Amino acid sequence: MTAMDSHDLSTTDVHQVTTGPIMGSHKVYSEVQTPEGLTLGVPRRRVELTNGSHFDLYDTSGPYTDDTADIDVHQGLTRTRLDWALDPVNGSVTQASYAKAGIITPEMRFVASREGVTPEFVRDEVAIGRAVIPVNRNHPESEPTIIGKNFLVKINANIGNSAVTSSVPEEVEKMVWATRWGADTVMDLSTGKRIHETRERIIRNSPVPIGTVPIYQALEKVDGDPTRLSWEIYRQTIIEQAEQGVDYMTVHAGVLLRYVPLAARRVTGIVSRGGSIMAAWCLAHHEESFLYTHFEELCEIFRGYDITFSLGDGLRPGSIADANDEAQFAELRTLGELTHIARSHDVQVMIEGPGHVPMDKIAENVRLEEESCGEAPFYTLGPLTTDIAPGYDHITSAIGAAQIARHGTAMLCYVTPKEHLGLPDRDDVKVGVITYKLAAHAADVAKGHPKAREWDDELSKARFEFRWRDQFHLSLDPETARSFHDQTLPAEPAKTAHFCSMCGPKFCSMKISQDVRRYAEENGLDTVEAIEKGMADKSAEFAEGGNRLYLPLVD
């Protein structure tokens, strides 16, 4: 198994990707030494502040935002992790195998530094399957990331061409673009032409784990007729993608024949593509799903590369009406059964979740997933909390995503403004990623992640002190923050002004508030007691003055 034997990238069209630091920040690396003698470079995005300090942010953007990096999309990124490979344990190379054997891998040290926890904690969480580190050995270009409820909430961005639109260079740029703004993983959901080549280009250039849904490519191989699918075609497709370096794969092995009629009576039936393909196959053949019956063979293939299962929710609800129904939860219980089989093969597992769920039914999804699937990392698509706002489903779903993450979901699959309406373009991808980053961060804050709130506080201090540039540079999207400020107050001095564009120089609560603070300090009015004593003294004065408490200041 080698990573580069499948395609010669240099034969395809030249194309450019977005490079250079994000406004107001630059790349730094923390060095981590390993017992094997490796030096790991853990990336961060450093924001230099105008008050002389700096603030470091978690960084998913890879070498593309490193001014000193030499980027060549035909060569692909440096295959850094080739040197990290440890000897197999009982014939297995999965992070789960090492963790269970008590071994801390370089990948575990890397993510521990990224998250600000100990390597031992990482190992323990991976060992019990409550966290996964998706790292196919054939994707040595990636920077490891950990997905689990006791770590920072991660987000995934979907890209991929379809029969209708898009090209290979566009998809590579979407991957670079999505990770630039914070995507922790990227799924290539291509269903159109040049699926293999698109994926090869994406993987070779991706600093984050890449996920796929192999059934899409398998279906292309049988000209789109689901009834012509077979285990053998699927198996060949899995191996092809495994060789390329796909880090995690969505497998809809929980869509059992007997669950299909449960979905037939729904308002929106089956909305998962993979789920509907497998349902069609099961009904046409009147047989149990080959993904289910061949699951142990799948585990053995995955184990050889350290591919992580993302057990797909093929029967997820596609509308508020269908949320938390029997079809959905029947499949979830089957995914729990499969989780334990995969774990017995030392294969890492995530569980995919909905979809469309009203707020009052969100917590139950997490509770049942944890119960059925032994706390395997939950990976949800939103969920959307209402169906009435196509065009704004990044928001209807961010509302659900923040809540489900707070309850324990480990990774959120983004939704763009184009959901239900069309394929996302570059701007949609950015809006989707930023929206999901803020939802994930809101959950980190609510969960009390030790480092999460520091970021909010740093930005709020900058805001209160009218350090406008720092406020822009500390935000998730500095360019947009600055451009919005420019629309009202474009002049350069406004970036250092001690007022803001909402109220103008005369009338500013922050300014008045600072005056209040200074006044209180100068007059020793810094406690309730001091104030109350002052009031008592004044009261006595007023009593002497005839009890006229409220002398008019202006007549």
Place this chain on the structure above:
Amino acid sequence: MTAMDSHDLSTTDVHQVTTGPIMGSHKVYSEVQTPEGLTLGVPRRRVELTNGSHFDLYDTSGPYTDDTADIDVHQGLTRTRLDWALDPVNGSVTQASYAKAGIITPEMRFVASREGVTPEFVRDEVAIGRAVIPVNRNHPESEPTIIGKNFLVKINANIGNSAVTSSVPEEVEKMVWATRWGADTVMDLSTGKRIHETRERIIRNSPVPIGTVPIYQALEKVDGDPTRLSWEIYRQTIIEQAEQGVDYMTVHAGVLLRYVPLAARRVTGIVSRGGSIMAAWCLAHHEESFLYTHFEELCEIFRGYDITFSLGDGLRPGSIADANDEAQFAELRTLGELTHIARSHDVQVMIEGPGHVPMDKIAENVRLEEESCGEAPFYTLGPLTTDIAPGYDHITSAIGAAQIARHGTAMLCYVTPKEHLGLPDRDDVKVGVITYKLAAHAADVAKGHPKAREWDDELSKARFEFRWRDQFHLSLDPETARSFHDQTLPAEPAKTAHFCSMCGPKFCSMKISQDVRRYAEENGLDTVEAIEKGMADKSAEFAEGGNRLYLPLVD
């Protein structure tokens, strides 16, 4: 007291506002007869569906979306409610007085029809103060709306000029624009020039209740120096605005002198403009706030017009770091004290809430508000659930808004993408309103409001049946939904196509899902039992055939 004696609108600049129906819908009126012999026309927005049925939506847009209405912004809207006025009860004309006396007013019948509940239920909720109907007698142009936890969650849009930007015609258009997309109330927060004239124009043309923060105008009268404010200046300002017809007023009467030092030690101090003005006044004079000491006089003025208090949270947190602190909750307890005083005068009361609150601290805000303030309708600004995303604070706050509404907040004050950065323009107002409508609706669904989910289901059915036009027309923003679809599949036949732009004609889960449904029905596979029996039969066949369960379909 008359509504029109203050200004002659015809002397000011001619300007246009947006009129005409929203795409795919038209205005209808339900007629409600009252015992007084009135016929009330309760507006709805009717969406005609391509399957021959129709769906009616709650409508806040006033006559502007009525094709048959004659709009003249110089004349203002028809003063429909002049005829509705009942005789005073014990000298009082407030909805609370009538409700307590057991009288159902035309306003109560109007909102009962709008909400789909009985007039008696409305009366009872108003009588105990758990809901308010803000209707200044001098704003007879408005269509009554009810704000309370047992009704549909409402949203408010802030508009208003400042010293830096905007003009009178722009602000009137912003009001029309905001109500077009669903704003239930509008607050005019102007602080710049021509405050009186701007407000007059807005009120005369507004179909929704108008709120203000009178201290802003009072401050203009003393050239922006808060220490020169006085009760007398404030009182004159209140009466000026009451005469114009302001329906509810934010009064920061809970910012007591002794609370000010509690805020001085915060990360972001006092961020409420009204709060900072009153804090500055208290400290400068070393006296208790005149809003607090004159509160009973305020109640008597409000009672004469039926102005609703919106008791302001002058000490609301301006950052995640300051959420739920002693300053905030000390003020909340004082607002509770004032609520009971106002109610003893039969004046309606709402309570304003934060601001910036992490998700884990949201529920406590509602609990304490209900406890302290006798379940007076809670009216919150977001809250923002993280500080790190300026430029996206409509989303950081919609996440908090949906949750706090689910817990019982009755009205949500919108936040636009420009929050913290600049003044919203027309597009920002629309994005803010739509974002808050979807958050409010997500809460209505989660709360189980009887009519809320019908809307989601209607749209989902249209989606599943590929009724594209119906999907667009049923959405909160039909124009955006359609334009997004056009970006990928612009051709007209695509609007009736049985596939969508995400996957193209060959590969569509909805289409496969419909095939599955049909197949299951045709073969009687519509229950788990039927499927399992079928499987058992097949199993026997396979056993006879040598137990080769999975014959390869393609070799």
